[in-house]
């Protein structure tokens with residue numbers, strides 16, 4: 211508690227809340243670009259917050275990424291009567307297995323002692339496959355849960371870092387670069403004003419669903435993500451940000 215007051219994290223939270231015009235901001239100390247422990251702290255802060263807002267039988271949609279992996283790592287059992295359901299937000303998005311939403315969803319659900327449903331769909335998808343796959347009964351059922359999630363918890367990435375990490379095909383890469391994308395979240399790429407310049411075609415949560423969720427929690431830290439975070443919040447898709455001191459200071463500059 212003493213540390214918090216001295217470091218002025220409360221002040222950063224307050225200023226950031228004003229700047230981004232959102233409901234709630236949590237800032238942990240340090241820079242997750244520099245130290246892995248800071249990502250661990252982001253994970254713990256996200257779990258603490260999530261537990262405060264979860265209701266009985268909440269459905270929680272989670273994305274992939276190393277930050278969400280830290281959230282899953284930090285998860286602890288929920289009360290038995292909570293009966294929460296965890297689902298992957300938008301499939302694998304071309305990420306490596308450890309970064310995929312399915313992987314993280316299972317771990318989070320197991321640690322929370324909740325249940326989970328997964329999406330077994332290859333992605334990204336061609337236009338044709340997309341339309342036939344979403345009609346598959348087993349996919350439709352999981353999609354229903356995903357699209358009606360009460361809570362969405364997701365990472366935010368630097369656009370080019372994410373596009374490269376996902377081995378994005380050349381034509382899409384061009385679109386992302388020509389559109390001057392700076393931020394990325396769940397397969398959507400945004401320019402600095404928050405306009406969507408590209409979306410990965412995949413099943414799962416679409417932007418309309420995100421807007422309808424009761425609470426959308428972004429977890430992203432590190433000085434290098436400041437522009438990405440700002441770009442994403444310029445359209446106000448999420449109402450909570452859990453970040454670190456370095457990203458917060460850079461955002462407020």
Ligand code: BG6
Pocket residue numbers: 273274275276277278303305309311364365366367368372394395396397
């Ligand atoms: C992806 C999410 O898996 O991870 C994105 O779908 C997010 O929403 C990205 O931008 C962030 O990854 P990391 O490793 O920086 O937490």
